[in-house]
Amino acid sequence: MKLPTRLLAVAALAAAWTVPAMAKPLVVGGKNFTEQLLLAEITSQLLKKKGFQVDKRDGLGSQVVRDAQVNGQVDVYWEYTGTSLVTYNKIKDRMGSKETYDRVKELDAKIGLTWLTPSAVNNTYALAVRKKHDATDGLDSLSDLAAAFRNGKKLTIAIDAEFSGRPDGLPGLQTTYDFKTSRANIRSMDAGLTYQALRDGRVDIGLVFATDGRIKAFDFKVLKDDKEFFPNYAAAPVVRTETLKANPTLEAPLNALSAKLSDEVLRQLNARVDVDKVPVATVASEFLAEAGID
Incomplete structure (x- = not known):
């Protein structure tokens, strides 16, 4: 027996109500x-x-x-x-x-x-160096690093692209510690590659994150942020x-x-x-x- 159109519409609507709505992921x-x-x-x-x-x-x-x-x-x-x-x-x-x-x-x-x-x-930013490396053996803090740059020491730093422009990155760091770097000092790369670059001796200093397991695994020394530049x-x-x-x-x-x-x-x-x-x-x-x- 053919149901009236109205009854079919009501039945369809009732069926739709019984199907749970899909939650948005x-x-x-x-x-x-x-x-x-x-x-x-x-x-x-x-x-x-x-x-x-x-x-x-x-x-x-x-x-x-x-x-x-x-x-x-x-x-x-x-x-x-x-x-x-x-x-x-x-x-x-x-x-x-x-x-x-x-x-x-x-x-x-x-x-x-x-x-x-x-x-x-x-997970604060930090700068690290290799232990027993002639170019950085005398560096223990970021103030030491700044003094080295002011004295004309040629050191290369591996950083990622974000750090070079962030106010809590290189620009603010240079202002707080009163030093300047040039393009010749900087090696910009993916954040994960800074560790390998430092470990392999392709740079003297590397940008690291405090909670990264490679700091210990690669036996790096983290330079002390003695002016407490980096926020929590x-x-x-x-x-x-x-x-x-x-x-x-x-x-x-x-x-x-x-x-x-x-x-x-x-x-x-x-x-x-x-x-x-x-x-x-x-x-x-x-x-x-x-x-x-x-």
Whole structure:
């Protein structure tokens, strides 16, 4: 028997109501260096275990991923307090770790971003040298490095493209320590390659991250930041406020993950990838299993 058109329409509408709406995937972002690739992968695996659909988009530049989050294209990624303070919010005042976190949390809330609980990780910039290297044996601090440049010593530094233009990078460093470099002194390269360049003797000084496992593995000496130029770079999950309101259960697992992270933990995880050459996905899954955040 043929049903009236109206009855067919009602039946179709009822059927549509019985089909659950597909949840929009959470977009997890990440920058383009090992630690960020790890944090993006760990976060993605964790959220999938918690029942979220996840779309991971990592390997991005700092400003790119920040802009993507502000514009609604990335829901969550791990940011560093010092980067938000100096690079994004243009605050030049130096302050302690808690004050830095409180300040960026307040400032970023105004543009729809929520900083969750910070980890104990402080992945600050640093400059390192090889031990027992004639050109740099007398250098123990950034003041020593600045004096060497002022005295005309020809030293080469490996840095990445971002560091050369960031206010919390080379420009600010030169102003604070009163020295100048020239193009002849600088070797610009991918962040991950600065370690190999320094290890292999192709440069005298290399830009490193404090939580990188290669510092210990390659037996580098980190120059002391004796004027405390570099701000605190505590890593914390940052979520779009709109996303968090729509997914309130997102906060607990991210805060639980943050509580498991420290400088030493990330040095070990980074070394597993960069030194032992274990795939990022494997390191991430092993960490989650050992940390018990299921």
